[in-house]
Amino acid sequence: MSEPISALNHASYEGIAKVEECGLQGMITLRGDLSDKVLAKAVKDATGQKVPGQREAFVDGDTGVCWMSTDELLVLVPYAEVEAKLAAMTNALSGTHALAVNVSDARAVFRVSGANAREVLGKLAPVELSAEAFQPGQIRRSRLAQVAGAFWMDDAETFRIVCFRSAADYAFKLLKVAAQPGSEVGVY
Amino acid sequence: MLILNCPYCGVDAEETELAAGGEAHLKRFGPGSSDDEFHDYLFMRENPKGVHFERWRHANGCGKWFHAARCTQTLEVFGTYSAQTTEPPQEIKDAITAKRPGWSWREFS
Ligand SMILES: [Zn+2]
Numbered sequence: 001m002s003e004p005i006s007a008l009n010h011a012s013y014e015g016i017a018k019v020e021e022c023g024l025q026g027m028i029t030l031r032g033d034l035s036d037k038v039l040a041k042a043v044k045d046a047t048g049q050k051v052p053g054q055r056e057a058f059v060d061g062d063t064g065v066c067w068m069s070t071d072e073l074l075v076l077v078p079y080a081e082v083e084a085k086l087a088a089m090t091n092a093l094s095g096t097h098a099l100a101v102n103v104s105d106a107r108a109v110f111r112v113s114g115a116n117a118r119e120v121l122g123k124l125a126p127v128e129l130s131a132e133a134f135q136p137g138q139i140r141r142s143r144l145a146q147v148a149g150a151f152w153m154d155d156a157e158t159f160r161i162v163c164f165r166s167a168a169d170y171a172f173k174l175l176k177v178a179a180q181p182g183s184e185v186g187v188y
Numbered sequence: 189m190l191i192l193n194c195p196y197c198g199v200d201a202e203e204t205e206l207a208a209g210g211e212a213h214l215k216r217f218g219p220g221s222s223d224d225e226f227h228d229y230l231f232m233r234e235n236p237k238g239v240h241f242e243r244w245r246h247a248n249g250c251g252k253w254f255h256a257a258r259c260t261q262t263l264e265v266f267g268t269y270s271a272q273t274t275e276p277p278q279e280i281k282d283a284i285t286a287k288r289p290g291w292s293w294r295e296f297s
Binding site: 055068140141143148 | 202
């Protein structure tokens with residue numbers, strides 16, 4: 001059996017913020033009626049979290065759930081458990097109009113951390129990232145320069161970023177340029 | 189730069205996060221319609237200097253389609269609303285009337 005590795009296999013860079021590719025992350029796209037009780041229980045069983053409201057992200061380490069749209073959630077589970085969690089979820093949702101798909105290998109995940117993390121993201125996404133506007137517990141789907149990306153904050157100085165695996169190299173290079181030494185803007 | 193509030197995400201998304209989807213509230217004329225109706229459905233579009241209704245998609249975001257009412261002359265946005273409607277909701281029409289009394293657009297006013 002071949003060994004699964006993530007897109008950039010833990011590549012990292014140190015500039016005005018630290019940029020790391022996080023490695024493998026189990027990820028399930030779940031679509032359905034977010035007010036459905038069966039769906040809510042499936043999310044709870046998989047992640048221990050309740051269904052997030054608009055733009056909420058409840059993430060603890062490599063487990064959690066993020067609001068992606070009015071009918072879509074991103075369920076995060078440890079990579080090694082994704083098949084089992086997906087099977088349990090699919091089973092629980094068998095009588096419900098919902099769809100759960102393993103997208104782990106279609107995605108790349110990055111971490112940007114440090115006092116200038118907001119600046120690094122702010123250079124790439126057309127999003128208000130001041131501490132008043134964006135906080136841990138929120139998710140924002142947007143773009144990173146020319147590719148789609150979603151991000152949330154693990155703490156006051158740490159972002160986690162999800163993009164398509166096919167764009168991982170581009171996204172990493174973007175983040176590196178945005179984190180170049182001496183490139184502080186001083187806005188946030 | 190146009191900034192539209194996505195009614196699904198609730199975020200103020202700027203133009204580069206959005207994809208324009210053309211004129212709003214087109215009524216489809218398909219099989220069984222006359223040639224003139226089909227022609228108008230395919231080709232005839234409003235091109236106003238002023239109040240306009242459009243479809244937009246939050247492409248780099250939630251991915252949902254929504255509607256926007258705005259002024260093509262000033263880029264003022266009167267409001268955005270759900271895609272699940274065939275006509276502008278009353279509060280959008282009221283918001284336009286407050287700023288542009290006497291406006292009309294296709295069959296709406
Ligand atoms: Zn949206």
